[in-house]
Amino acid sequence: MFIGATQDPNTRSQSEGAESGAEAWGALLPIDAGLTQAEADQQLATYLAAVQAGEALCIRAHGNDLEIGDAEAGAKDWGWTYKKLARMLATHLTATPSIILIRSCAEQVTNFPTQMAVRLESNWPGANHLDGVTIYGYNTSVKVSTPVPSPAQLAKNVQVQPVVVAL
Numbered sequence: 001m002f003i004g005a006t007q008d009p010n011t012r013s014q015s016e017g018a019e020s021g022a023e024a025w026g027a028l029l030p031i032d033a034g035l036t037q038a039e040a041d042q043q044l045a046t047y048l049a050a051v052q053a054g055e056a057l058c059i060r061a062h063g064n065d066l067e068i069g070d071a072e073a074g075a076k077d078w079g080w081t082y083k084k085l086a087r088m089l090a091t092h093l094t095a096t097p098s099i100i101l102i103r104s105c106a107e108q109v110t111n112f113p114t115q116m117a118v119r120l121e122s123n124w125p126g127a128n129h130l131d132g133v134t135i136y137g138y139n140t141s142v143k144v145s146t147p148v149p150s151p152a153q154l155a156k157n158v159q160v161q162p163v164v165v166a167l
Contacts, residue, residue: 001025001047001050002028003044004031005044005059005060007033007077008071009033011061016028019147024148024151025056025057025148029047031044057100058103059101059104061102063102064112066112067081082112082113086117089120093129098151100134100135101136101148101149101154102135104137105140107140111137111139130165136162
């Protein structure tokens with residue numbers, strides 16, 4: 001499953017393009033542009049609840065080490081901190097995905113996916129469906145036009161780093 005979690009028309013268009021790599025992730029499910037943050041939260045929760053056991057999950061957005069979503073921080077822009085997304089994964093994602101990719105920019109080795117995994121381990125020890133799941137993420141900026149690596153190629157892709165959730 002490939003979830004588009006930004007309203008940016010350029011990123012949304014790139015995700016739908018034939019060269020994006022998104023098709024390797026299965027269903028392309030963009031969150032509806034123009035929703036409020038609360039409405040976007042609800043749609044993201046619905047998408048997470050639909051992930052099937054063994055399915056690969058990619059969430060694409062703008063981001064940094066602490067938050068993903070829209071590139072700006074205006075009143076109508078979306079944003080999910082690593083704390084909020086960790087809570088959503090623990091409570092709405094009920095099946096065990098094969099892998100998770102957070103396709104957004106980051107700046108450090110202790111990036112968004114790493115912080116999210118630590119948050120899961122520290123706050124949701126009962127979220128057994130995430131135990132052993134590898135979450136991949138970037139620790140550099142990534143051009144919007146850079147294709148998303150396929151789930152099968154993540155372990156071989158030097159642009160992403162893995163973190164394994166250990167509950």
